[in-house]
Amino acid sequence: MPLGRSRIITIASLLGILAGVLPILAAFYMAWAVVEARRQTQLADIAGYALARTQATFGDAANALEAARRLTDPTCSPTHIAALRAIVVNTRSVEDIGYFANGMLQCGSWGRPTIPVPRSAIDVTLSSDIGVTASLRPLISGGTPLTGFHSGAYVALTSPGRFTDVPVDKEVKLAVLAGGRTVVGARHDPDLSLLQKLAGGAKPAPSERTLYDIARDRDWTVIAVSPKPDVFRDLGDDLPMFLAVGVATSLLMVGLVVWLSRRRLSLLGELATAIRRREFIVHYQPIIDLQTGACVGAEALVRWRRPNGETVRPDIFIPLAEENGLIEPITHQVIEIVVAELKDLLAADRSAHIAVNLSAQDIQSGRFLPFMATLLEAAGVRPDQLWLEATERGFIDAKLARVTLEKARQSGHAVAIDDFGTGYSSLQYLQDLPLDALKIDKSFVDTIGIDSATSTITPHIIDIAKSLGLSVVAEGVERQEQADYLAQRGVHYAQGWLFSRPLPKAEFVAFYRRQSNGPI
Numbered sequence: 001m002p003l004g005r006s007r008i009i010t011i012a013s014l015l016g017i018l019a020g021v022l023p024i025l026a027a028f029y030m031a032w033a034v035v036e037a038r039r040q041t042q043l044a045d046i047a048g049y050a051l052a053r054t055q056a057t058f059g060d061a062a063n064a065l066e067a068a069r070r071l072t073d074p075t076c077s078p079t080h081i082a083a084l085r086a087i088v089v090n091t092r093s094v095e096d097i098g099y100f101a102n103g104m105l106q107c108g109s110w111g112r113p114t115i116p117v118p119r120s121a122i123d124v125t126l127s128s129d130i131g132v133t134a135s136l137r138p139l140i141s142g143g144t145p146l147t148g149f150h151s152g153a154y155v156a157l158t159s160p161g162r163f164t165d166v167p168v169d170k171e172v173k174l175a176v177l178a179g180g181r182t183v184v185g186a187r188h189d190p191d192l193s194l195l196q197k198l199a200g201g202a203k204p205a206p207s208e209r210t211l212y213d214i215a216r217d218r219d220w221t222v223i224a225v226s227p228k229p230d231v232f233r234d235l236g237d238d239l240p241m242f243l244a245v246g247v248a249t250s251l252l253m254v255g256l257v258v259w260l261s262r263r264r265l266s267l268l269g270e271l272a273t274a275i276r277r278r279e280f281i282v283h284y285q286p287i288i289d290l291q292t293g294a295c296v297g298a299e300a301l302v303r304w305r306r307p308n309g310e311t312v313r314p315d316i317f318i319p320l321a322e323e324n325g326l327i328e329p330i331t332h333q334v335i336e337i338v339v340a341e342l343k344d345l346l347a348a349d350r351s352a353h354i355a356v357n358l359s360a361q362d363i364q365s366g367r368f369l370p371f372m373a374t375l376l377e378a379a380g381v382r383p384d385q386l387w388l389e390a391t392e393r394g395f396i397d398a399k400l401a402r403v404t405l406e407k408a409r410q411s412g413h414a415v416a417i418d419d420f421g422t423g424y425s426s427l428q429y430l431q432d433l434p435l436d437a438l439k440i441d442k443s444f445v446d447t448i449g450i451d452s453a454t455s456t457i458t459p460h461i462i463d464i465a466k467s468l469g470l471s472v473v474a475e476g477v478e479r480q481e482q483a484d485y486l487a488q489r490g491v492h493y494a495q496g497w498l499f500s501r502p503l504p505k506a507e508f509v510a511f512y513r514r515q516s517n518g519p520i
């Protein structure tokens with residue numbers, strides 16, 4: 001099996017595994033994200049409801065205390081006690097109201113105490129000046145904790161369950177804090193130290209795997225927390241739908257990878273056959289002398305003409321050929337075609353030249369040189385009439401590149417660096433390698449007349465080339481304004497759609513006859 005095939009198969013297998021696995025993992029993740037977002041919304045709802053319950057409960061207690069303070073009966077008289085009882089009976093959230101003097105309970109809605117009851121300490125005072133004792137265990141509750149609200153001489157007692165009396169799943173834990181720190185009510189036994197931390201603005205550690213939401217007003221903070229959903233336990237309802245989409249996507253992507261790799265394998269196979277059957281043709285893009293307007297030659301650009309008449313662009317098959325060790329025979333065929341098609345023109349006009357593109361492998365091996373020399377000699381074409389173009393990729397092994405370029409120049413060929421300025425080390429190569437010409441990449445020519453960051457680079461490239469004594473060829477000239485600018489800056493040659501698109505041999509020869517200063 002050729003190296004290229006096994007590489008395509010290896011890459012396709014890896015891509016196939018990724019295409020198969022990633023959509024399914026994505027399905028799990030999306031199902032999990034949806035459940036998490038839903039749980040977050042639930043927490044926000046629960047915290048909001050609990051805050052509303054707390055505000056209502058506290059509002060009741062505050063009204064009851066206000067009513068008690070307005071009583072005018074002699075304190076702890078039967079009418080005073082009866083009035084306190086009436087307030088308690090008519091206030092849903094209040095279990096009792098006690099009257100205190102000298103720090104001791106004097107009486108409450110149920111009468112006078114039978115044993116001395118001291119007033120409890122206030123844990124926190126709210127903005128309305130009402131004090132809160134979080135957990136009282138008064139006689140009337142039989143030891144059940146109650147929340148006390150202090151206002152003046154009165155204390156109203158409320159069941160803490162009233163603050164958190166909202167529908168809550170068992171995994172959701174809830175707490176209500178007065179003044180941001182004192183816990184007055186809780187559901188499902190939360191970790192109070194964690195909740196107090198969260199109320200203070202801290203974030204849970206990732207290892208705690210906790211979701212939470214906080215609702216608050218000036219006096220009250222409600223925190224609802226729940227564990228993050230578990231991929232294997234909590235995705236029950238949502239997973240099948242996402243998994244179905246994930247499996248369908250995964251099948252589609254695997255199918256796409258198989259289809260693309262089969263296409264690539266078959267394109268590679270067809271390319272190998274095309275080389276054997278010599279299915280390549282060459283078009284010629286005229287190169288123009290900017291000072292005289294005369295055509296001085298052309299760049300040879302290969303095309304693959306398939307047996308069904310379809311033409312494949314070089315930017316599709318040249319990279320495939322380069323990746324799979326098939327480029328050298330293509331370069332050889334291009335040189336053969338150029339010499340066969342244009343030997344008469346080149347022999348008739350010795351000033352004409354044709355530029356041939358070389359790939360990295362051509363430069364590294366240098367095998368095209370003896371092959372080309374034999375062909376040129378047999379055809380009576382002079383080596384200086386065949387220019388060689390190479391991009392930076394051909395210069396990566398600078399030692400080998402230097403050997404090939406020096407041999408080429410000794411034979412009489414001119415060597416140009418193509419697509420100048422698009423790589424990382426263009427300047428380095430200009431300094432280190434034996435070159436004759438520099439081709440300014442189309443991307444720089446495009447900026448002429450346009451105010452962009454790269455438009456300032458073009459004149460520098462021209463100046464550098466001139467100072468190194470290199471010929472300058474501008475590529476991709478499409479507008480007259482660009483040609484005028486380049487001519488005025490002393491650029492020697494240009495090619496581009498302004499002058500002509502790449503042409504088949506007969507059209508190029510006709511173009512050359514019309515527009516050259518030579519003898520033909």
Ligand SMILES: Nc1nc2c(ncn2[C@@H]2O[C@H](COP(=O)(O)O[C@H]3[C@@H](O)[C@H](n4cnc5c(=O)[nH]c(N)nc54)O[C@@H]3COP(=O)(O)O)[C@@H](O)[C@H]2O)c(=O)[nH]1
Nearest residue numbers: 301302314315318334357358359475476477478496497502
């Ligand atoms: N190793 C080899 N590489 C080759 C060979 N023949 C071509 N190529 C490389 O393929 C790339 C695409 O070439 P192509 O589709 O032929 O495009 C060339 C021109 O047609 C195009 N161009 C020229 N003028 C203009 C213009 O004014 N506007 C515009 N939008 N495009 C224009 O540019 C391509 C020439 O590029 P370059 O070589 O950089 O001068 C391309 O990279 C070829 O190099 C081959 O035989 N061997």
